[in-house]
Amino acid sequence: MGYGNLVVSSSPHIRSEETVQRIMIDVIIALLPATAASVYFFGMRALAITLTGIIAAVAAEAAIQKIRNKPVTINDGSAVITGLLLALTLSPAMPLWMVAVGAVVAIGIGKQVYGGLGSNPFNPALVGRAFLVVTFPVHMTTWVSPVDGVTSATPLGLLKMEGIKTGYMELFIGNVGGSLGETSALLLILGGLYLLYRGIIDWRIPAFYLGTVAVMTMVLGGDPIFHLFSGGLMLGAFFMATDMVTTPVTKMGKIIFGVGAGILVVIIRLYGGYPEGVLFSILLMNTFTPIIEKYTRPKIYGEVKR
């Protein structure tokens, strides 16, 4: 009667519709407004950098997987995100070949050496950026103003080096010097809210990350609003500190991660020699992820005290 091909796999027999690919696509959608804004503020240069980052990341992923004789998984969308995120952290003045190098490093050293998606301890885009900061320090700290296109410092740099504070409204809208994606807090928050709404990210990391920065800056006599909306904090809080692979899976762990990263940002920004601390705050906390997970195991039902 044609029952020959009944599937007899084990339960559950239904699966949710959520897939890795859907998650990645949602993240890309969430980044689009900020990406579009960077093109609006910085022109075609921004578009070229973004495309270079994405293409280089995807190509690197495919090439490495081919060479190592592994299935090519560029369809999952994760390499696109890595390339896009990296691009958004770069200066519009960055030479394109450097962007490509950063993307290749992000995928190669940040991800594939560990075995690919899911196995990397550090956020690949940040690994790429860290490499560029160390290798091309001048290019990584040369910013241009979106208003007149001439070299200018970032709001954080202005504050740190010259004690000049940029206005709140400019920070919020994004009309300031800085990397492609970190300028418009408004659009980054919008993207973050979309991810929260879609259940892709957990509110705990961004909330505790941003909250810690605000509270700590205030306690130390800084200006919390300025620090929240400047630099890569919003981009980091919603799109990098929430990277699933490199942050704790437990709820309590997410809180600790957020608080820890927040403390690090403030320390680096206020006391470090470097105006921005988001990059290293997240990379440093990534190293603690396994340990945080270990000590924040959820309480199990009916736990018997031993």
Next chain:
Amino acid sequence: MPMNLLTFKGGVHPPQNKHRTEGMPLNKAKVPGLIVIPLQQHIGAPCEPIVNVGEEVKLGQKIGEPKGFVSAPVHSSVSGKVAAIEKRVHPGGGMVMSVVIESDGLDTIDESIKPQGKLEDLTADQIKNIMRQAGLVGMGGATFPAQVKFSPPPDKKIDTIILNGAECEPYLTSDHRLMVEKSEDVVNGIKAMMKAVNVDKGYIAIEENKPDAIKAVTQAAKGEENIKVVTLRAKYPQGAEKQLIKACTGREVPSGGLPMDSGVIVNNVGTAAALACAIETGMPLVERIVTITGSGIKEPQNLLVRIGTPFADVIEQCGGLEENIGKIIQGGPMMGIAQYTIEVPVIKGTSGILILKEEDLGLTPELPCIKCGKCVDACPIGLMPTKLDGFASKGMRREAEEYNAVDCIECGSCSFVCPAKRPLVERIRLIKADILAERRKAKQA
């Protein structure tokens, strides 16, 4: 209005898919010519056959005698002649000794079947004896012999009975219809159960998505001061024993323990109704409600089916199968068992026959874990399925044990939510079995 919904931590919201059958009144299924009654339809020791090939049997006659304390007798669900006693495929998997009976179509009732008297006149021991004699088992699918639950060791003080009317498995509506149409039986059943262990606290717990059942049962329980009908949030696995106990009483069954360790006995509403029927008429468990549903069946229904009716006969009565059948499942989609043939019979634990088309199965290849944490949030026990999956894949038994693998209730919530489509519960089940086997060995040594 939905205030005070009781629930638990974790869980998932699979699409319910109950709409096709939840409003359909119960129908009696046709009695087939050939009935196959497995001598084991419960957790515990199988029965010994007490009839011979060629012998005449009557409806309700005991044909299998339990061996051992944890066991339950089986009865003929028709009158007719024993055609064979042989191994047959069993919906629980494998081959099980079964009594095959050719029905004579007369349904002549066995002489032993007679009303057992009024509940007021029965003692606790008499009620427990009726449970045993009627072959009652947990009808939600667990099929644990009922009277064993009601015979706790003297040091376990039972103070609460919970009837499980959650029916949190998607698709299934058999308990739903039972509560709507036989609410009196459900209430009489819990009264008998409360009397059997002398407790004065009874809960009938129903998920919010069955307002008509809540209404009917509340109506039937009117005036019963000791019985509380409580509304649960519709969430899977709300009907799992431990989650139900937590929701109703706030208590947690200690890890590694049984419900009775927290003073509670949980039973399915179907078991309660079957007990009420066994007291009222003396008829043992020879019939049950089965939901036949899913995208792969032409006319879904809730049928009253004689135990031993092959799936094939039931399916035929529901208009037959659609094209491109992917899976035939006994029970619900979350915890049911996939079948490789429709020769298997309906048994005491068959709450549903779910037939899914190939395209519903969502069979996609497994991807690496992206550590999204969704499985951790979904686990109703508070386990970390992603970690356990890693340990199980690498055969790291010690670590899996450290991470409480044995506490897994195998609800499948983790596998359901996983965006990487990893077979989490499947692997956890295996390593759990490994750990338990090792513990048994250690005990014996």
